[in-house]
Amino acid sequence: MSQDEGKINFAAVEESSSSGQNFFGFVLTGISITVFLLTFPLSLFVTLKVVQEYERAVIFRLGRLLHGGAKGPGIFFILPCIENYTKVDLRTLTFDVPPQEVLTKDSVTVSVDAVVYYRVRNATVSVANVENAHHSTRLLAQTTLRNMLGTHNLHEILSDRESISSSMQQYLDNVTDFWGIKVERVEIKDVRLPVQLQRAMAAEAEAAREARAKVIAAEGEHRASRALKEAAEIITQSPAALQLRYLQTLNTISAEKNSTIVFPVPIDMLSYLAKQKNIQTVN
Numbered sequence: 001m002s003q004d005e006g007k008i009n010f011a012a013v014e015e016s017s018s019s020g021q022n023f024f025g026f027v028l029t030g031i032s033i034t035v036f037l038l039t040f041p042l043s044l045f046v047t048l049k050v051v052q053e054y055e056r057a058v059i060f061r062l063g064r065l066l067h068g069g070a071k072g073p074g075i076f077f078i079l080p081c082i083e084n085y086t087k088v089d090l091r092t093l094t095f096d097v098p099p100q101e102v103l104t105k106d107s108v109t110v111s112v113d114a115v116v117y118y119r120v121r122n123a124t125v126s127v128a129n130v131e132n133a134h135h136s137t138r139l140l141a142q143t144t145l146r147n148m149l150g151t152h153n154l155h156e157i158l159s160d161r162e163s164i165s166s167s168m169q170q171y172l173d174n175v176t177d178f179w180g181i182k183v184e185r186v187e188i189k190d191v192r193l194p195v196q197l198q199r200a201m202a203a204e205a206e207a208a209r210e211a212r213a214k215v216i217a218a219e220g221e222h223r224a225s226r227a228l229k230e231a232a233e234i235i236t237q238s239p240a241a242l243q244l245r246y247l248q249t250l251n252t253i254s255a256e257k258n259s260t261i262v263f264p265v266p267i268d269m270l271s272y273l274a275k276q277k278n279i280q281t282v283n
Contacts (some may be wrong), residue, residue, distance in 0.1 A: 014077045024041065027234055029114065031055045041208060042143065043123055045071055046080055047075060047078055047080060048075065049075070049076050049077070049085065049234075050074070050075050050076075051071070051072035051073050051074065051076070051087060052072075052073055053073045054073075054089060054090050054091045054101055055072055055073065055087055055088065055089055055090065056070035056072045056073075056086055056087075056088050056090060056123035057071045057072050057076060057085045057086070057088075058068060058070050058071075058085060058086045058088060058123055058124050058128075059071060059076075059078060059083055059084075060083065060084055060085070060086075061079070061082055061083045062082055062083075063163045065124065065128060066083070069123075069124055070123040071085075071125050086127050088120055088123035088126060088127060089120065090117060090119060090120050090123065091117070092117055092119045093117075093118060093119060093134070093182060094115060094116065094117050094118075095115075095116055095138055095141075096113065096114075097114040097115070097116060097138075097141050097142055097190075098111055098113055098142065098144055099112065099113040099192070100113070100142060100145050100146050102145075102146055102147075102149045102150055103150060103152055104150065104152060104154050104157060105151060105152055105153045106153045108193075109194065110149075110154065110157065110191055110192065110194075110263065111191075111192040112145060112149055112157070112188060112190070112191050112192075113188075113189050113190055113275075114145055114165075114168075114186060114187060114188045114189055115186070115187045115189055116137070116138075116172070116183065116186050117183070117184045117185040117186070117187075118137055118158045118172075118176070118181055118182060118183045118184060119181075119182050119184065120133065120180055120181060120182075121180055121181060121182040122180035123180065124180070125177055125178075125179065125180030126180035126181060127180075128181075129178060129179055129180065130179045131178075133179045133180065133181055135180070136176075136179060137172075137176055137181055137183070140172060140175060140176065141172060141186075144172055145168065146169055148164065148167065148168050148171070149164070152164065157190060157191055157216070161188045161191075163243055164188065165185075165187055165188055166184045166212045168186045169183055169184075169185060169186040171233075172186065175240065202234065221278075
């Protein structure tokens with residue numbers, strides 16, 4: 001027998017199996033409707049269901065998804081014995097990613113935890129494509145957090161949390177799209193460092209602050225010395241200004257509460273005595 005004949009026979013078997021399932025499904029559906037009518041109105045307590053505005057109902061009839069997608073919000077009916085449904089919450093949910101021990105790119109072990117915000121985007125896909133969409137999303141978030149932070153250095157994790165969270169959100173959203181899940185936001189809550197590393201970083205930061213303080217003090221002294229130099233040059237050009245500065249200094253000293261004040265000899269007197277000495281030496 002040729003391969004084409006085998007394919008034709010296989011297709012015929014599938015067609016006959018499908019027709020048989022449709023026949024039995026039609027019979028069971030008729031029986032279910034008959035039971036519903038015979039037990040009416042008591043059957044309404046079993047067949048009448050209500051879902052809220054934020055919920056959807058995914059209905060299976062004889063193991064197959066019912067055409068038309070998820071039902072809701074509002075009232076819907078299910079046929080007894082042949083239909084069952086799964087209620088799906090569409091609201092945004094949050095969960096805490098447990099602290100994960102991560103080895104960074106620069107070989108530092110840190111403990112990182114995060115928060116993930118997500119919601120069910122497609123109720124039918126979240127029920128039909130994955131066994132437990134919420135549990136799968138949680139496990140994926142844990143592994144993604146470890147793998148993504150392992151490609152960054154410690155200083156990048158501490159300073160670029162927003163960019164890392166955005167990258168993690170995009171990756172999770174791309175993967176969970178096949179599960180009917182929409183990851184809206186990822187936030188890194190805390191990064192806990194070893195105690196020894198915290199002490200080393202604190203010592204490094206303190207040393208950096210002291211170095212900056214010394215540089216600022218040196219710059220201040222340099223500027224003050226330049227200002228004093230300029231003031232001295234200006235004062236030496238005018239004897240009257242030098243005398244006024246001398247009197248101002250005496251006023252400042254007299255304002256202080258000192259028991260003993262030593263007044264220096266006036267500068268003009270010293271210059272006068274120096275001139276007299278020169279005259280006598282010439283004579």
